[in-house]
Amino acid sequence: MIKCKILGVAGLTMLLLLSGCLANQTTDTTSVVESHEKAVENNMSVKLEQNKEMTMKLMIDNAVVPVSWEQNPSTEELKKMLPLTINMSMYGGFEQVGSIGHSLTRNDKQTTTQYGDIVLYAGDKIVIFYGSNSWSYTRLGHIDLSQSEMTDLLSHGNVTIRITEK
Numbered sequence: 782m783i784k785c786k787i788l789g790v791a792g793l794t795m796l797l798l799l800s801g802c803l804a805n806q807t808t809d810t811t812s813v814v815e816s817h818e819k820a821v822e823n824n825m826s827v828k829l830e831q832n833k834e835m836t837m838k839l840m841i842d843n844a845v846v847p848v849s850w851e852q853n854p855s856t857e858e859l860k861k862m863l864p865l866t867i868n869m870s871m872y873g874g875f876e877q878v879g880s881i882g883h884s885l886t887r888n889d890k891q892t893t894t895q896y897g898d899i900v901l902y903a904g905d906k907i908v909i910f911y912g913s914n915s916w917s918y919t920r921l922g923h924i925d926l927s928q929s930e931m932t933d934l935l936s937h938g939n940v941t942i943r944i945t946e947k
Contacts, residue, residue, distance in 0.1 A: 836850075836946065836947040837850055837856075837859070837860055837863065837944055837945065837946060837947065838944070838945050838946070838947045839899075839922075839924070839942060839943075839944050840942065840943045840944075840945075841909075841934050841935070841940050841941075841942050842934075842940050842941060844934060846924045846925075846926060846934070847924065847925040847926070848899065848922045848923065848924050848925065849922055849923050849925060850921065850922040851920045851921055851922055853888060853919070853920070853921075854885075854886040854888070855885045855886050855887065855888065855901050855919050855921060856921055856922070858885045858886055859881075859885060859921065859944070860946070862881070862883065863944060863945055863946050864943065864944065864945040864946070865881070865943070865944045865945075866941060866942070866943045867879035867880065867881065867907060867941070867942050867943075867944075868939065868941050869907075869909070869939060869940045869941065869942055870939050871935075871936070871938065871939060873912075873914070874912065874936075875910060875911060875912025875913060875914055876894075876908050876909065876910045876911065876912065876914060876935075877908070877909045877911075877935050877939070877940055877942075878902065878906055878907070878908050879906065879907055879942065880905060880906050881905050881906065881907055882905070883905060884904040884905045885901055885904055885905070885919075886904075886919075887901060887904045887919050888919045889917040889918060889919050890917065890918070890919075890920075891915070891916070891917050892915065892916065892917070892918045892920070893913060893914070893915040894908075894910045894913055894914050894915070894916075894918065895910065895913055896910055896911050896912060896913070896927075896928040896931040896932070897909075897910065897911075897923050897924040897925065897926060897928075897931050898910045898920070898922075898923055898924075899920075899921045899922040899923060899924065900918035900919060900920055900921055901918060901919040901920075901921055902916070902918055907921065907942070909924065909935060909942070910931075911928070911931040911932045911934070911935040911936055912932075
């Protein structure tokens, strides 16, 4: 009889201990899941905010062109200067170049450009390509048009570009 009571008390004690451990595991798992969900939500908010910050519209003369902007310090600084109008000049038969009027942060890398590329040259000039060149530039973006469309827009004399917020 005493053995049964001891075993009963021991069994009851084990059940209480196990239920306490199980409750802690559930709480720990719940808090880990909640923390992960918050981190994912915060990361998505940051990405949405970054995309929102990088929305700029580019016009070449009177044509609005589709641009995929880089997300870097140079484009962030450029956005703070908007609206911006730049008189561009033809150069080399493959690009248009214009002064921004201020220096931007540079992250120049040796680059072979393609038609549609928008780059920062010497920290204070925007270059838009309708051909190709190899030099050290900071990438700003890319105009999403065909080579013939880029050539039609940029190869017939000087142009004016206007960059505004979307």
